[in-house]
Amino acid sequence: MNKSSSILKKASEYLLTFLVILTLNFFIPRLMPGDPFIFLSSSEGQVTITYSEEQIAKYKAYYGLDKPMIVQYTSYLANLLQGNIGYSIYYNNSVLSVIGKRVIWTVSIVLAAIFISCLIGTVLGSLSAWYRNGTFDKVLYSFIIAISEIPAFLIGIMFLFILAAKLGWFPLSGGIKTFANYSNSVEKITDILHHAFLPVLTLSIVRLGEFYLLSRNSMIAVLTKDYMRTARAKGLHNKRIIFRHALKNALLPIVTRVFLSLGAVFSGAILVENVFNYPGVGRLMREAVMVRDYVLIQGIFLFVAVTVLTMNLLADIIYRRLDPRVN
Amino acid sequence: MEHSIIRVENLSVCYHSEKRRTRAVNKVSFNLDRGSSLGIIGESGSGKTSIALAMMGLLKKVATVDGQVYYEDKELNSLAEKERNLYRWGKIAIVFQNSLDVLNPVLTVHEQILECLLRHTVLTGPAADEKVVQLLELVGLKAGWNMHYPHQLSGGMRQRVLLAMALSCDPEILIVDEPTTALDAMAKDEIVRLLVKLHREKKFALLVISHEMQIISRLASRVMVMYGGHIVEEGLTKDVLKNPLHTYTRGLIQSSPAINPYRDLWGIPGEAEQNNPEGCPFYDRCNQKILECQAKLPLLEYISLERRVACNRGGITTLLTGRELHKSFVFKGKTIKACDNCDLTIRSGEVVVLIGESGSGKTTLASILAGVSTPDEGEVLFEGEKIKGNSATSRKNGLQIVFQDPFTATNEHLSIAQVVKEPLDILKLGTKDEKLNNVRQALQDVQLPSDDEFINKKCHCLSGGQRQRVALARSLVMEPKLLIADEISSMLDPSTQANVLRLLKGLQNTRGFAMLFITHDLALARKIADRVYVMYNGKIIEHGSAVEVFDSPKESYTNKLVDNLL
Numbered sequence: 073m074n075k076s077s078s079i080l081k082k083a084s085e086y087l088l089t090f091l092v093i094l095t096l097n098f099f100i101p102r103l104m105p106g107d108p109f110i111f112l113s114s115s116e117g118q119v120t121i122t123y124s125e126e127q128i129a130k131y132k133a134y135y136g137l138d139k140p141m142i143v144q145y146t147s148y149l150a151n152l153l154q155g156n157i158g159y160s161i162y163y164n165n166s167v168l169s170v171i172g173k174r175v176i177w178t179v180s181i182v183l184a185a186i187f188i189s190c191l192i193g194t195v196l197g198s199l200s201a202w203y204r205n206g207t208f209d210k211v212l213y214s215f216i217i218a219i220s221e222i223p224a225f226l227i228g229i230m231f232l233f234i235l236a237a238k239l240g241w242f243p244l245s246g247g248i249k250t251f252a253n254y255s256n257s258v259e260k261i262t263d264i265l266h267h268a269f270l271p272v273l274t275l276s277i278v279r280l281g282e283f284y285l286l287s288r289n290s291m292i293a294v295l296t297k298d299y300m301r302t303a304r305a306k307g308l309h310n311k312r313i314i315f316r317h318a319l320k321n322a323l324l325p326i327v328t329r330v331f332l333s334l335g336a337v338f339s340g341a342i343l344v345e346n347v348f349n350y351p352g353v354g355r356l357m358r359e360a361v362m363v364r365d366y367v368l369i370q371g372i373f374l375f376v377a378v379t380v381l382t383m384n385l386l387a388d389i390i391y392r393r394l395d396p397r398v399n
Numbered sequence: 400m401e402h403s404i405i406r407v408e409n410l411s412v413c414y415h416s417e418k419r420r421t422r423a424v425n426k427v428s429f430n431l432d433r434g435s436s437l438g439i440i441g442e443s444g445s446g447k448t449s450i451a452l453a454m455m456g457l458l459k460k461v462a463t464v465d466g467q468v469y470y471e472d473k474e475l476n477s478l479a480e481k482e483r484n485l486y487r488w489g490k491i492a493i494v495f496q497n498s499l500d501v502l503n504p505v506l507t508v509h510e511q512i513l514e515c516l517l518r519h520t521v522l523t524g525p526a527a528d529e530k531v532v533q534l535l536e537l538v539g540l541k542a543g544w545n546m547h548y549p550h551q552l553s554g555g556m557r558q559r560v561l562l563a564m565a566l567s568c569d570p571e572i573l574i575v576d577e578p579t580t581a582l583d584a585m586a587k588d589e590i591v592r593l594l595v596k597l598h599r600e601k602k603f604a605l606l607v608i609s610h611e612m613q614i615i616s617r618l619a620s621r622v623m624v625m626y627g628g629h630i631v632e633e634g635l636t637k638d639v640l641k642n643p644l645h646t647y648t649r650g651l652i653q654s655s656p657a658i659n660p661y662r663d664l665w666g667i668p669g670e671a672e673q674n675n676p677e678g679c680p681f682y683d684r685c686n687q688k689i690l691e692c693q694a695k696l697p698l699l700e701y702i703s704l705e706r707r708v709a710c711n712r713g714g715i716t717t718l719l720t721g722r723e724l725h726k727s728f729v730f731k732g733k734t735i736k737a738c739d740n741c742d743l744t745i746r747s748g749e750v751v752v753l754i755g756e757s758g759s760g761k762t763t764l765a766s767i768l769a770g771v772s773t774p775d776e777g778e779v780l781f782e783g784e785k786i787k788g789n790s791a792t793s794r795k796n797g798l799q800i801v802f803q804d805p806f807t808a809t810n811e812h813l814s815i816a817q818v819v820k821e822p823l824d825i826l827k828l829g830t831k832d833e834k835l836n837n838v839r840q841a842l843q844d845v846q847l848p849s850d851d852e853f854i855n856k857k858c859h860c861l862s863g864g865q866r867q868r869v870a871l872a873r874s875l876v877m878e879p880k881l882l883i884a885d886e887i888s889s890m891l892d893p894s895t896q897a898n899v900l901r902l903l904k905g906l907q908n909t910r911g912f913a914m915l916f917i918t919h920d921l922a923l924a925r926k927i928a929d930r931v932y933v934m935y936n937g938k939i940i941e942h943g944s945a946v947e948v949f950d951s952p953k954e955s956y957t958n959k960l961v962d963n964l965l
Contacts, residue, residue, distance in 0.1 A: 297500050298495065298498055298500040298501045299500055299501060299502055299503040299504070301452075301457055301495070302495055302501055302502065302503070303503070304457055304487075305455050305457055305487055305488065305492075305493050305495070306487060306488045306514070306515050306518070306564075307483075307484035307485065307486070307487030307488045307489065307518060307519065308484070308514060308515075308518055309484075309518070310480075312514065316506070316514075317503050317506070320503075320505050320506070321503070321504065321505055324505075394505070395504075395505060396504070396505060396507075396548040396550070396551075397504055397505075397548070397550050
């Protein structure tokens with residue numbers, strides 16, 4: 073297969089995936105019971121004011137929700153093509169700017185968590201592989217398997233309880249102190265890091281097992297390869313054997329997994345953000361679901377889907393860069 | 400041994416997994432001089448590669464290595480990894496067996512060769528880069544290939560890269576492990592030529608490991624034969640090839656189609672699985688084993704100046720020797736010399752073909768050897784004892800003869816059972832039931848029915864091919880060590896002849912008895928002969944290994960025979 077046709081094939085694969093996601097994205101929120109106008113003028117979760125039938129009809133007409141599904145669907149797609157992803161019913165603001173305000177928080181903790189879990193996981197995994205079947209490996213292996221079985225929200229709540237509520241080392245909620253005046257930017261950054269610490273820690277622990285197991289397996293496989301024997305026969309320094317010969321091969325699946333796991337980390341972030349009341353996209357999504365803000369929900373889903381697809385694409389590209397065997 | 404560059408002493412390698420310990424190499428010793436060459440040959444799993452890995456010190460994690468490896472006077476096995484690294488590649492380099500994974504898939508060829516230079520030589524920077532290109536040119540790869548990744552190379556090119564890499568730091572010892580596996584015939588030949596050339600130019604000591612005899616014969620002047628982790632034979636390659644002295648070596652050589660272009664292929668029967676750790680490793684598959692072999696591990700001992708063999712019986716034994724045999728007949732006042740000063744030896748387990756036209760004295764010689772007729776002069780020894788009359792034929796594990804004409808050799812009025820059983824009856828060997836069992840077994844061996852109805856038939860009911868097989872069965876009940884087959888197939892039609900011969904050769908291969916096959920048919924002789932005697936006018940005019948005699952006959956008569964065949 074030549075290069076351009078394989079690119080074309082890849083592109084059409086991504087396009088098809090994207091279309092399926094868009095469709096699901098449109099229909100799933102609309103399958104939920106209730107509609108946005110029950111919640112429109114109430115605070116979150118509480119129904120205080122009810123609209124009259126007449127008003128609801130008027131709003132529905134205004135947002136185009138009275139039209140048949142298929143018409144709504146096509147106009148949704150048409151709007152998307154123009155880059156218009158809609159206007160939040162609840163926040164009275166464009167979806168893009170609502171998400172935009174939140175996204176930086178989520179992306180920061182997600183990236184930090186991936187970085188930390190990948191780094192620690194790979195180092196521990198490689199060490200485990202090196203000392204395979206030794207005490208170190210056996211203890212570490214059981215320990216990591218055990219903690220990666222605990223659900224994210226449970227770990228989060230535990231930290232919240234002990235480290236934040238009981239010991240008071242960390243703030244209980246939020247991403248930054250409300251109404252604070254900072255004398256300089258260092259102070260502000262410290263405060264943000266202070267708030268981010270527990271969410272990042274929770275997310276990192278949740279992802280650690282995956283990277284640990286992956287790098288351990290990958291390293292074990294690499295260590296038995298013939299080229300490792302060749303490298304040892306050549307009398308090279310251990311450092312070069314491990315980092316140039318072994319790790320370069322063992323890293324291949326790990327790097328790919330970093331990108332592929334972004335989607336999973338996002339879903340983890342939704343839970344963790346809600347536990348820590350962290351002002352990211354995850355919490356925004358919960359709020360949007362609570363008030364049936366279809367347009368916003370769609371927007372968030374779309375954002376997540378685009379992110380995951382982009383990361384898949386990046387994984388593909390980077391793998392090609394790293395492994396000369398993939399043309 | 401002062402000038403030996405590397406000495407291996409009592410090297411043992413034992414692999415241990417959770418379930419079992421496997422002894423891969425057992426007290427192997429050898430040495431290599433500067434610029435010399437040594438081959439190690441053996442079936443897969445015989446421990447060849449383990450020796451190489453142990454010499455490089457690459458078995459620490461997976462196996463226990465005992466014994467010493469000396470580089471000049473430095474013992475390497477006791478060194479720490481760091482010190483040992485100074486000897487790796489710079490002094491001793493290895494060309495590993497070619498596989499897709501033997502080179503690192505994510506590094507370029509250039510980098511993989513370069514790192515050796517940077518580690519072990521003084522070269523750096525552009526000079527080192529330049530050297531990589533030179534090395535690749537040395538092994539016949541054009542500039543430009545260095546920037547490729549291993550998966551982009553063909554098997555032959557990868558082999559060249561491995562070679563260039565091994566030679567990068569000008570090692571004094573080069574170990575080459577199966578240099579030609581997975582290569583086609585052309586690439587194989589090129590790699591062997593390249594190795595020969597480089598060995599001549601670079602003067603490193605070369606250790607070649609291979610299971611292919613013709614590779615060893617082209618690359619190594621000395622050879623060690625390995626079986627089950629033991630060295631069973633060692634000597635100059637051309638001598639070993641010409642005259643193997645261990646039954647295993649012989650089997651190995653005979654299994655090589657490149658060395659035996661004419662003969663049908665017969666492998667060594669049995670599997671390489673050792674069941675008696677104390678005894679001879681080759682016990683289960685050896686054709687000349689004795690009780691002692693089961694319990695006693697033979698040591699590698701010199702049996703001639705350049706040859707060592709590990710065999711409790713001192714190598715392949717000589718079964719039959721005919722010395723200066725003379726026999727004349729007087730016919731109407733004219734003396735006919737049927738046998739004129741004939742010498743002949745037959746060793747255990749080999750097929751010797753005596754070839755000659757009718758009237759050349761073959762049958763006379765055969766009957767002298769079997770003790771059927773007495774020579775005028777000379778003597779015949781069977782297992783060291785002089786044959787007198789039927790002394791060798793009238794016992795089990797002795798000598799048996801099958802004649803040309805099955806119709807006169809088997810009494811047509813007797814039943815098949817009677818014919819086959821006769822020798823046992825005469826010698827009173829075994830009870831009635833045992834004898835009958837022996838008969839049935841022998842008939843099954845020659846692929847005849849063994850039911851009551853068949854064995855009670857009279858011989859005259861049988862066809863020529865069947866009668867000949869009955870005669871054969873009669874010899875086999877005596878479990879001979881040597882079978883003399885005198886033109887046994889000449890009276891059979893081509894298809895029956897082919898069947899009988901394949902049957903006989905098959906029996907010979909599995910049972911391991913020796914055979915003197917007498918024929919005038921050269922084409923037939925080439926199919927089965929290990930060694931050949933050519934007889935003409937009562938004299939043995941030429942003898943040697945089958946390949947020698949058929950490929951480069953010395954006598955004009957033999958030449959004519961071979962030419963007629965073509």
